[in-house]
Amino acid sequence: MKCLLVGGNGQVGHELRRSLAPLGELLVTTRDGDLGNGLRGEALDLSRTGDIAPLVERVAPDIVVNAAAYTAVDRAEQERELAFRVNAEAPSALAAACANAGIPLVHYSTDYVFNGRGTRPYREDDPTDPLGVYGQSKRAGEEAIQSAGGDHLILRTAWVYAAHGHNFMRTMLKLAADRDRLRVVDDQVGSPTPAAWIADATARLLSRAAMPRGIVHLTTAGATSWHGFAEAIFEEGVRRGAIARRPHVTPIPTADYPTPAARPAYSVLDTALLASHGIEPPEWRAALPDTLEQAMR
Numbered sequence: 597m598k599c600l601l602v603g604g605n606g607q608v609g610h611e612l613r614r615s616l617a618p619l620g621e622l623l624v625t626t627r628d629g630d631l632g633n634g635l636r637g638e639a640l641d642l643s644r645t646g647d648i649a650p651l652v653e654r655v656a657p658d659i660v661v662n663a664a665a666y667t668a669v670d671r672a673e674q675e676r677e678l679a680f681r682v683n684a685e686a687p688s689a690l691a692a693a694c695a696n697a698g699i700p701l702v703h704y705s706t707d708y709v710f711n712g713r714g715t716r717p718y719r720e721d722d723p724t725d726p727l728g729v730y731g732q733s734k735r736a737g738e739e740a741i742q743s744a745g746g747d748h749l750i751l752r753t754a755w756v757y758a759a760h761g762h763n764f765m766r767t768m769l770k771l772a773a774d775r776d777r778l779r780v781v782d783d784q785v786g787s788p789t790p791a792a793w794i795a796d797a798t799a800r801l802l803s804r805a806a807m808p809r810g811i812v813h814l815t816t817a818g819a820t821s822w823h824g825f826a827e828a829i830f831e832e833g834v835r836r837g838a839i840a841r842r843p844h845v846t847p848i849p850t851a852d853y854p855t856p857a858a859r860p861a862y863s864v865l866d867t868a869l870l871a872s873h874g875i876e877p878p879e880w881r882a883a884l885p886d887t888l889e890q891a892m893r
């Protein structure tokens with residue numbers, strides 16, 4: 597199988613380079629083609645949507661996995677056009693190119709497509725209602741892929757963290773090094789999900805004789821608040837020597853931590869469909885130590 601991985605330098609993309617490699621030939625794009633460590637891949641700037649079809653035609657893969665996205669939730673409120681170009685128009689062009697070539701597109705989406713006013717885990721077919729520009733642009737990407745008419749798998753994940761890149765775990769570890777006290781919201785609830793596990797689960801789904809189609813929710817099991825996640829990061833961080841001491845973390849309501857983008861209060865995703873495809877997610881808390889240890893190396 598020849599796989600084209602779009603966005604190999606992000607949290608999930610970086611882990612997919614590892615997990616997809618054993619499935620066959622893997623070609624990787626980044627914005628400028630640089631893969632780090634002196635390695636070169638293909639250059640693809642997704643804001644140049646006209647470059648997408650020619651690249652897919654030239655590479656002629658058997659499958660495309662798109663891990664690139666505009667993920668700056670707050671900045672998106674000011675950069676609506678760019679967010680939509682990268683998260684909706686680029687996936688639309690990718691889906692058209694894949695449909696044209698008769699190959700499947702695997703894509704990632706987010707819990708932020710929901711408004712968070714639900715009271716039970718969201719199922720794949722629950723109505724979406726994104727609160728901010730990032731979520732709206734991601735939802736538009738889902739719809740564009742669905743309407744392109746080709747074979748596709750959209751994996752909705754949430755609260756992604758990794759040893760590398762920009763994420764809440766690394767932010768908390770950095771803050772712990774210089775602050776005694778932090779304030780973290782405790783009324784936004786979700787499922788922190790390691791990029792490494794997302795990448796492993798994706799590889800497992802792709803190696804199935806019959807790869808699942810449509811939208812599938814892909815997060816860890818259980819849920820916590822950002823405050824609960826911070827406390828877990830500090831507890832595990834001290835235990836494993838990633839930080840010297842545990843800062844005091846005050847739980848606060850969202851109203852006391854104003855941000856440009858509104859975020860869903862409750863964004864737990866139901867993973868029963870994933871389980872029906874043979875993947876049982878680990879509890880979010882049990883999954884944390886692996887990534888924390890990886891971040892220390």
Ligand SMILES: NC(=O)C1=CN([C@@H]2O[C@H](COP(=O)(O)OP(=O)(O)OC[C@H]3O[C@@H](n4cnc5c(N)ncnc54)[C@H](OP(=O)(O)O)[C@@H]3O)[C@@H](O)[C@H]2O)C=CC1
Nearest residue numbers: 605606607608641642643664665667704706753754755756
């Ligand atoms: N992060 C999270 O908490 C969550 C993420 N998701 C989704 O999961 C997927 C993976 O996210 P994650 O790995 O965290 O994202 P990251 O922000 O870690 O990585 C995104 C990648 O996309 C690349 N990218 C952005 N704009 C462009 C562009 N114009 N051209 C080429 N490349 C571009 C970035 O490149 P560069 O480094 O050069 O900017 C970066 O490598 C995305 O679809 C995201 O929406 C879903 C739920 C939660």
Ligand SMILES: Cc1cn([C@H]2C[C@H](O)[C@@H](COP(=O)(O)OP(=O)(O)O[C@H]3O[C@@H](C)C(=O)[C@@H](O)[C@H]3O)O2)c(=O)[nH]c1=O
Nearest residue numbers: 667669706707708754755756764779780781822853859
């Ligand atoms: C740094 C910090 C954040 N917060 C709050 C702000 C916010 O409500 C919450 C999370 O902050 P972040 O900005 O790290 O998380 P955010 O960028 O909103 O994370 C989201 O990213 C996108 C890409 C997704 O798809 C989502 O699933 C989700 O992971 O924590 C505090 O309360 N105290 C703090 O010290």
Ligand SMILES: [Mg+2]
Nearest residue numbers: 667668669670
């Ligand atoms: Mg953020």
